[in-house]
Amino acid sequence: xxxxxxxxxxxxxxxxxxxxxxxxxxxxxxxxxxxxxxxxxxxxxxxxxxxxxxxxxxxxxxxxxxxxxxxxxxxxxxxxxxxxxxxxxxxxxxxxxxxxxxxxxxxxxxxxxxxxxxxxxxxxxxxxxxxxxxxxxxxxxxxxxxxxxxxxxxxxxxxxxxxxxxxxxxxxxxxxxxxxxxxxxxxxxxxxxxxxxxxxxxxxxxxxxxxxxxxxxxxxxxxxxxxxxxxxxxxxxxxxxxxxxxxxxxxxxxxxxxx
Amino acid sequence: xxxxxxxxxxxxxxxxxxxxxxxxxxxxxxxxxxxxxxxxxxxxxxxxxxxxxxxxxxxxxxxxxxxxxxxxxxxxxxxxxxxxxxxxxxxxxxxxxxxxxxxxxxxxxxxxxxxxxxxxxxxxxxxxxxxxxxxxxxxxxxxxxxxxxxxxxxxxxxxxxxxxxxxxxxxxxxxxxxxxxxxxxxxxxxxxxxxxxxxxxxxxxxxxxxxxxxxxxxxxxxxxxxxxxxxxxxxxxxxxxxxxxxxxxxxxxxxxxxxxxxxxxxxxxxxxxxxxxxxxxxxxxxxxxxxxxxxxxxxxxxxxxxxxxxxxxxxxxxxxxxxxxxxxxxxxxxxxxxxxxxxxxxxxxxxxxxxxxxxxxxxxxxxxxxxxxxxxxxxxxxxxxxxxxxxxxxxxxxxxxxxxxxxxxxxxxxxxxxxxxxxxxxxxxxxxxxxxxxxxxxxxxxxxxxxxxxxxxxxxxxxxxxxxxxxxxxxxxxxxxxxxxxxx
Numbered sequence: 001x002x003x004x005x006x007x008x009x010x011x012x013x014x015x016x017x018x019x020x021x022x023x024x025x026x027x028x029x030x031x032x033x034x035x036x037x038x039x040x041x042x043x044x045x046x047x048x049x050x051x052x053x054x055x056x057x058x059x060x061x062x063x064x065x066x067x068x069x070x071x072x073x074x075x076x077x078x079x080x081x082x083x084x085x086x087x088x089x090x091x092x093x094x095x096x097x098x099x100x101x102x103x104x105x106x107x108x109x110x111x112x113x114x115x116x117x118x119x120x121x122x123x124x125x126x127x128x129x130x131x132x133x134x135x136x137x138x139x140x141x142x143x144x145x146x147x148x149x150x151x152x153x154x155x156x157x158x159x160x161x162x163x164x165x166x167x168x169x170x171x172x173x174x175x176x177x178x179x180x181x182x183x184x185x186x187x188x189x190x191x192x193x194x195x196x197x198x199x200x201x202x203x204x205x206x207x208x209x210x211x212x213x214x215x216x217x218x219x220x221x222x223x224x225x226x227x228x229x230x231x232x233x234x235x236x237x238x239x240x241x242x243x244x245x246x247x248x249x250x251x252x253x254x255x256x257x258x259x
Numbered sequence: 260x261x262x263x264x265x266x267x268x269x270x271x272x273x274x275x276x277x278x279x280x281x282x283x284x285x286x287x288x289x290x291x292x293x294x295x296x297x298x299x300x301x302x303x304x305x306x307x308x309x310x311x312x313x314x315x316x317x318x319x320x321x322x323x324x325x326x327x328x329x330x331x332x333x334x335x336x337x338x339x340x341x342x343x344x345x346x347x348x349x350x351x352x353x354x355x356x357x358x359x360x361x362x363x364x365x366x367x368x369x370x371x372x373x374x375x376x377x378x379x380x381x382x383x384x385x386x387x388x389x390x391x392x393x394x395x396x397x398x399x400x401x402x403x404x405x406x407x408x409x410x411x412x413x414x415x416x417x418x419x420x421x422x423x424x425x426x427x428x429x430x431x432x433x434x435x436x437x438x439x440x441x442x443x444x445x446x447x448x449x450x451x452x453x454x455x456x457x458x459x460x461x462x463x464x465x466x467x468x469x470x471x472x473x474x475x476x477x478x479x480x481x482x483x484x485x486x487x488x489x490x491x492x493x494x495x496x497x498x499x500x501x502x503x504x505x506x507x508x509x510x511x512x513x514x515x516x517x518x519x520x521x522x523x524x525x526x527x528x529x530x531x532x533x534x535x536x537x538x539x540x541x542x543x544x545x546x547x548x549x550x551x552x553x554x555x556x557x558x559x560x561x562x563x564x565x566x567x568x569x570x571x572x573x574x575x576x577x578x579x580x581x582x583x584x585x586x587x588x589x590x591x592x593x594x595x596x597x598x599x600x601x602x603x604x605x606x607x608x609x610x611x612x613x614x615x616x617x618x619x620x621x622x623x624x625x626x627x628x629x630x631x632x633x634x635x636x637x638x639x640x641x642x643x644x645x646x647x648x649x650x651x652x653x654x655x656x657x658x659x660x661x662x663x664x665x666x667x668x669x670x671x672x673x674x675x676x677x678x679x680x681x682x683x684x685x686x687x688x689x690x691x692x693x694x695x696x697x698x699x700x701x702x703x704x705x706x707x708x709x710x711x712x713x714x715x716x717x718x719x720x721x722x723x724x725x726x727x728x729x730x731x732x733x734x735x736x737x738x739x740x741x742x743x744x745x746x747x
């Protein structure tokens with residue numbers, strides 16, 4: 001019995017996606033996809049452009065309707081009636097432009113806690129805590145997004161996503177439009193933050209290096225279906241199909257340039 | 260001022276039935292003689308203890324006749340020829356008794372003639388006429404090169420240019436429509452050669468004009484009368500005998516003299532009317548001559564009143580409409596299309612459309628201005644919300660906030676500069692368009708402009724035009740300032 005419980009705890013799916021289909025006009029973006037994201041794991045969702053990875057993320061968040069299938073968040077089925085409540089258990093970071101331009105960084109971060117009528121002291125101590133976690137200069141808090149650099153803006157976005165201490169963090173190419181140097185630094189910081197928080201993280205990226213570096217597990221998607229799910233070494237060693245083989249070997253090393 | 264306030268109160272409570280104490284409403288057309296006659300009747304009634312309200316220089320025959328039918332006015336001066344040809348679409352000459360038989364179904368009656376015939380005629384600069392040897396309208400047939408400049412109403416009327424040209428077989432190369440009071444200027448400047456005249460116009464003598472003989476007897480008689488609603492017999496029986504006491508009292512020479520006193524000597528309509536009444540009835544009616552500052556204050560109030568209420572209502576209605584259009588795909592194109600169509604209606608036409616619905620005065624003018632102000636605000640609200648980038652909206656929804664909070668805290672604040680720009684556009688257009696309100700008796704800066712055109716007085720026109728322009732600039736400046744505050 002103990003062993004079963006232990007197994008269950010290890011493999012408990014925080015996010016469970018069952019038979020999700022989605023059409024845009026006539027184009028089938030998701031074809032009955034089924035996927036489980038284990039609790040406290042960081043999973044990278046990767047695949048070629050248009051494979052449906054961002055769409056899947058939005059469906060998990062309830063931002064766009066699905067044509068069929070079920071989404072379970074911590075065992076609860078995502079419905080219109082509990083959509084808002086479940087969203088507050090998930091933090092969401094988009095590629096860029098997710099901060100509201102008319103609000104300062106601090107107002108952006110505390111918008112939802114103000115709505116939930118947190119006390120000021122509680123809001124401030126939570127912000128303090130997060131400032132240390134995401135390593136941000138407090139001076140930035142009083143600035144508006146227009147005056148904040150891309151890398152710092154993503155740290156602020158992450159703070160906003162973490163404000164309610166959600167169980168799940170969803171990131172849609174969070175570093176997609178960041179300069180390489182800053183990006184490298186942010187990748188290291190993100191890895192550490194995920195480790196510290198020990199939350200369930202689902203990260204969409206198109207960069208296999210980033211996916212492997214940040215993710216405990218990788219889900220490789222192709223044309224609305226899962227091509228392979230597993231740790232990076234499993235995928236590299238035992239590619240499930242020719243497509244997976246091609247995809248993992250399509251990454252170019254800078255060394256190729258000097259041959 | 261008093262009138263503005265009473266109009267204001269009246270329009271705020273226009274749904275409340277105040278029958279019995281309602282003033283007798285008098286209208287007049289947009290030319291001096293009509294304005295003087297309206298003034299005469301109004302002052303005579305007032306002198307007999309009857310409360311009146313005078314809507315002067317409202318517009319052409321159609322506007323006045325419709326206003327009378329809709330009981331927006333009770334009395335206005337009209338001419339027998341116009342009643343027969345233009346209103347009843349008949350021909351020939353009728354006695355007043357026959358006319359009244361025909362007017363009965365409309366609930367309208369006419370007084371006996373006031374004593375003068377103000378017929379249409381065609382006039383020319385006498386030197387030009389002499390030079391070409393022109394004496395009658397028939398002589399014009401051989402001179403198609405002459406430029407004809409007619410009042411717009413004359414061009415359109417059944418008893419005007421349409422039939423005149425058929426009867427005399429005239430084929431001039433150039434016919435333009437212009438305001439009657441401006442026609443004399445055009446004639447003097449020799450920009451136009453032939454104009455329509457009213458035979459009692461003071462300018463005929465003043466400019467020494469040649470009146471061409473109506474040798475085919477085209478123009479009927481235009482005896483001045485008052486038209487009044489028959490329900491006055493019940494509502495205020497004293498009124499009709501008083502109006503009738505003016506019958507046969509105003510000779511052609513007297514009318515020409517009164518027109519000259521106003522148009523050429525620059526006396527006010529009210530004073531000229533008061534002098535006539537004093538002489539004829541020995542009644543002294545008090546005419547308080549307004550100074551330019553009184554008028555400016557009154558017109559500013561009137562204008563701000565029109566603009567303020569119409570724009571305020573437009574903001575209250577248009578922002579929710581814009582939000583609805585941006586949120587509800589089903590009605591999006593319907594809303595945007597509807598307010599777009601409203602905007603394509605010429606402002607003057609929209610004002611006139613309002614008369615059968617809301618009568619005359621400030622209420623219909625405000626309604627028209629309100630409709631006119633909708634589009635820029637609706638469109639900008641819709642665009643301001645729709646143009647918020649997708650990732651930003653996703654981030655908003657992802658926070659788990661309800662839609663109402665997202666609208667209030669995120670969408671509206673982000674769209675606000677765009678919405679404000681729409682309000683600014685509406686406000687500036689509104690200030691300009693409101694000057695047209697005077698055409699349906701709404702007051703404001705259009706009032707002196709209309710009077711100025713009628714009296715050929717540049718000073719009066721500027722008295723309305725300059726403050727209107729300044730107000731538009733102030734409104735623009737105010738919104739620019741607010742915008743600056745927001746973006747800094």
